[in-house]
Amino acid sequence: MTTNFIKFFLLCSVLCNFSYADEYVIVANKNMKELSLGEIKAIFLKKISFTNDIKVIPINLSSRDAVRSKFEQQILKMNLIKLKSYWTKQHYLGRRPPITMKSQEAIKTFVKKVDGAIGYMNVNNVDDSVKILYKWSDE
Amino acid sequence: MKKIITLLLTLFISLSAKESEETPYTLGEGLQVASLPLYLGGYFSLDYKRKPNEEKYEIEDFAILGYGSYEKISYITELEFKKLYVNANKNEERSVEQDTALHVERLYSTYNVNENYDLGVGKYNSPIGYWNLIPVNVLRDTSSIPITSFIIFPQYTTGVNASYNSYTDNDFRIDVMLQKNSDIDPKYNNYEINEHYGIGFTYAKNNFSLKFNAGVFQIVDYYNEDDEFNGKEHDGGDGDGDEDDIDKDFETLTSSKHYYALLSAKYDSDSFQVMGEIGSQRSKDDFITKYAGYVQSVYRFDEKHMAILRAESYDNQVSKIAENMAIVGYTYRPIYPIAIKTEYQFHSISNNDTLLLSFSMMF
Numbered sequence: 001m002t003t004n005f006i007k008f009f010l011l012c013s014v015l016c017n018f019s020y021a022d023e024y025v026i027v028a029n030k031n032m033k034e035l036s037l038g039e040i041k042a043i044f045l046k047k048i049s050f051t052n053d054i055k056v057i058p059i060n061l062s063s064r065d066a067v068r069s070k071f072e073q074q075i076l077k078m079n080l081i082k083l084k085s086y087w088t089k090q091h092y093l094g095r096r097p098p099i100t101m102k103s104q105e106a107i108k109t110f111v112k113k114v115d116g117a118i119g120y121m122n123v124n125n126v127d128d129s130v131k132i133l134y135k136w137s138d139e
Numbered sequence: 140m141k142k143i144i145t146l147l148l149t150l151f152i153s154l155s156a157k158e159s160e161e162t163p164y165t166l167g168e169g170l171q172v173a174s175l176p177l178y179l180g181g182y183f184s185l186d187y188k189r190k191p192n193e194e195k196y197e198i199e200d201f202a203i204l205g206y207g208s209y210e211k212i213s214y215i216t217e218l219e220f221k222k223l224y225v226n227a228n229k230n231e232e233r234s235v236e237q238d239t240a241l242h243v244e245r246l247y248s249t250y251n252v253n254e255n256y257d258l259g260v261g262k263y264n265s266p267i268g269y270w271n272l273i274p275v276n277v278l279r280d281t282s283s284i285p286i287t288s289f290i291i292f293p294q295y296t297t298g299v300n301a302s303y304n305s306y307t308d309n310d311f312r313i314d315v316m317l318q319k320n321s322d323i324d325p326k327y328n329n330y331e332i333n334e335h336y337g338i339g340f341t342y343a344k345n346n347f348s349l350k351f352n353a354g355v356f357q358i359v360d361y362y363n364e365d366d367e368f369n370g371k372e373h374d375g376g377d378g379d380g381d382e383d384d385i386d387k388d389f390e391t392l393t394s395s396k397h398y399y400a401l402l403s404a405k406y407d408s409d410s411f412q413v414m415g416e417i418g419s420q421r422s423k424d425d426f427i428t429k430y431a432g433y434v435q436s437v438y439r440f441d442e443k444h445m446a447i448l449r450a451e452s453y454d455n456q457v458s459k460i461a462e463n464m465a466i467v468g469y470t471y472r473p474i475y476p477i478a479i480k481t482e483y484q485f486h487s488i489s490n491n492d493t494l495l496l497s498f499s500m501m502f
Contacts, residue, residue, distance in 0.1 A: 036306070036307060036308070037308060038305075038306045038307045038308045038309075038310065039254065039306045041306075042254075042304075042306040047304065047306070048254045048306060049208070049211075049251055050211060050251055050253065050254060051253075051254045053253075055210075077345070079409050080442070081409070081439065081442045081475075082409070084442075084475040085475055087167075087168060088167040088168070088277075088278065088475050088476050088501055089273050089278050091167060091168050091169050091178075091180055091204075091501065092182075092204065092273055092275055092278060092501070093215075093272075093273075094178075094204075094206035094207075094208075094213060094214075094215040096168070096178065097168070
């Protein structure tokens with residue numbers, strides 16, 4: 001009886017963990033070539049501004065958005081302090097932070113219409129109008 | 140002078156007002172002029188320095204930045220008043236100096252060949268070591284910069300700059316610097332040079348980076364008015380700075396090409412950073428600077444508070460000065476583009492211990 005209860009408890013724990021692991025994607029216009037994670041990071045840090053002669057336009061969600069925070073921590077590997085420091089230094093070097101949009105829906109619409117646009121969102125918001133470049137889940 | 144500053148401030152404030160109607164202005168990120176490919180910003184630093192026989196207040200930097208990009212071409216210009224106001228009291232003698240000359244610190248344009256290659260032309264910060272890329276008080280950890288960063292290599296290059304960056308998971312970067320002409324503003328460099336050929340390799344993986352630079356340059360004239368070095372390089376032999384000594388040094392320094400090498404390493408986590416650099420400079424016959432190096436650790440208590448500890452050492456054969464230093468610093472940033480810093484420098488040479496306080500801002 002006790003053994004069965006423990007098995008049941010462990011199974012529930014595992015299933016619960018699976019159900020809470022949200023998935024996110026980095027998406028781009030359909031004309032965008034495949035990009036490595038290093039290139040994606042460089043685009044969002046404005047180190048790369050053209051790829052295949054197309055101007056790349058990285059788009060951030062607004063600064064307090066939870067998905068943006070996950071993107072910065074898990075893809076850019078930078079916390080808020082480092083990013084503030086980074087963009088102030090980039091101002092001295094002549095680079096601007098990415099533009100921001102208020103919703104994932106707005107990003108999807110923009111990415112769909114504009115060559116070189118690249119953004120990120122929850123996997124549930126993706127459809128086949130955009131190209132998925134990279135997928136990640138909560139760590 | 141006052142008219143120039145008033146004009147610049149008026150321009151900036153009026154542009155700020157215009158801009159605020161459209162997009163919110165963020166301090167430290169500049170602002171766009173109308174819808175033009177032109178962003179304006181700048182920075183300044185107010186410093187206080189105290190040594191056993193000297194006290195100094197100064198407006199150390201006041202600079203205006205302008206930059207932008209159109210298609211694959213980007214540009215940046217940085218005009219600066221270096222020592223706008225200096226009020227010093229040395230050995231009970233007070234002096235006030237105002238250098239109102241507007242210097243060209245940077246003026247260059249870059250062509251983005253593709254995602255991996257950039258080609259630039261103009262006057263730029265020599266991409267050597269870690270400190271020389273952002274030589275602005277508000278952006279660095281301490282008010283002072285390590286001596287390594289201004290006695291080994293030319294801080295500015297006027298010519299061509301080419302770079303390659305792999306942008307893979309482990310970043311690899313190559314920088315090439317070429318100069319075979321005069322400096323755009325020869326008074327604004329640690330050395331007045333008419334030749335500089337340099338190369339740099341940078342490897343970065345996660346929080347770690349390693350950098351190596353080497354090059355050769357030809358000195359036309361020799362400055363080093365940087366207070367952090369206390370004019371020591373002007374002082375030959377006995378260090379009293381008399382004319383004979385200066386002439387002797389000048390001859391030594393300008394008679395042949397100077398070769399340099401610098402090795403830099405950095406580990407940077409969220410809460411702490413450890414970095415170190417070691418370099419050397421020599422002519423064909425002998426060392427100019429046998430070695431100059433430092434190790435620095437930074438601990439970030441939180442977003443606003445950080446403590447810095449740095450140990451430095453150098454041996455300069457021309458000035459005949461070999462010195463060790465320990466620097467303890469504390470920096471408070473109420474917001475990132477504003478820094479209030481204090482540091483105390485312990486020098487192995489007597490009567491050189493220095494207290495530095497500064498207030499600096501990027502706008």
